[in-house]
Amino acid sequence: MSIKLYCFGESGNSYKAALTLELSGLEWEPVFVDFFNGEGRSPEFREINSMGEVPVMVDGELTLSQSGAIQDYVSTKSSKLGPHSANERREIMRWILWDNHKLSSMAGMTRFLMNFLPEDKRPAEVITFNQGRLKAAYTILNNELADKNWLVGSRLTTADIACCGYLFYPEPFGFDRSDWPHIDAWLTRISDTPGWKAPYDLMPGSPADRA
Numbered sequence: 001m002s003i004k005l006y007c008f009g010e011s012g013n014s015y016k017a018a019l020t021l022e023l024s025g026l027e028w029e030p031v032f033v034d035f036f037n038g039e040g041r042s043p044e045f046r047e048i049n050s051m052g053e054v055p056v057m058v059d060g061e062l063t064l065s066q067s068g069a070i071q072d073y074v075s076t077k078s079s080k081l082g083p084h085s086a087n088e089r090r091e092i093m094r095w096i097l098w099d100n101h102k103l104s105s106m107a108g109m110t111r112f113l114m115n116f117l118p119e120d121k122r123p124a125e126v127i128t129f130n131q132g133r134l135k136a137a138y139t140i141l142n143n144e145l146a147d148k149n150w151l152v153g154s155r156l157t158t159a160d161i162a163c164c165g166y167l168f169y170p171e172p173f174g175f176d177r178s179d180w181p182h183i184d185a186w187l188t189r190i191s192d193t194p195g196w197k198a199p200y201d202l203m204p205g206s207p208a209d210r211a
C-alpha cells in the first residue's frame with residue numbers, strides 16, 4: 001500500500017517530507033489539504049493531526065506529523081537517504097531541529113506575510129524583524145557550506161532536504177540565491193540530484209490555482 005502524505009504545494013514543511021519520499025524510492029501519493037480554505041482547522045483534519053499542521057504521513061497503521069519525524073521515518077525505512085550510524089543520525093537531527101526553529105519557521109512565516117496575506121494586512125515591522133533573523137540563519141548555512149558539499153557526511157541526507165525546504169520557492173521573502181554563493185552551489189547540487197522536483201511539481205495546489 002502506498003504511503004499517503006497530507007500536504008499542499010505552498011507548504012515548505014510538506015515539501016521536505018514530499019521530497020524525502022520522492023528521493024527515497026518508496027511508493028507514495030499526496031493528499032491535498034485545502035489550507036487556504038481552512039481545511040487545516042476543520043474537526044475532520046484535527047482527527048488526523050491534533051496539531052492542525054501539514055505535513056501528515058500515513059503508512060498503514062502509522063500516522064505521523066512533523067516533517068523531521070517523517071523524514072527520519074522515511075529515510076530509515078528506505079535506507080536510501082538514511083543515517084549510516086548513530087552519530088550521523090544525531091548530526092542530521094541537529095540540522096533538522098535547527099532548520100525547523102531558525103530557518104523554516106521564519107522563512108515560512110515571512111513568505112506567508114509577504115505573499116499570501118492581503119496587501120493591506122502585511123505587517124512591515126514584523127517582516128523586517130523576521131528578515132533580520134533569516135539573514136543570521138543564511139549566514140550560518142552559507143558558512144557551513146563553504147568547505148563541504150553536504151551538511152552531513154559526503155552525500156545528500158535529510159539534513160539537506162530539511163534546510164532547503166523553503167529556498168526553492170519562487171515567491172519573494174528576502175532570500176536571493178546570488179547573495180549566498182555557498183548556499184547557491186548547494187541548492188544546485190540538490191536540484192541536480194536524479195529524481196529531484198520543485199515544490200509545485202511535487203505536490204498539489206499552488207498560487208496559480210488560486211489566482
Ligand SMILES: N[C@@H](CCC(=O)N[C@@H](CS)C(=O)NCC(=O)O)C(=O)O
Binds near residue numbers: 014100
Ligand atoms: N514543525 C512543523 C511545522 C508544520 C507547519 O507549520 N505547517 C504549516 C504549513 S507549512 C501549517 O500547517 N500551519 C498551520 C497552522 O500553523 O495553523 C513541521 O516541520 O512539520
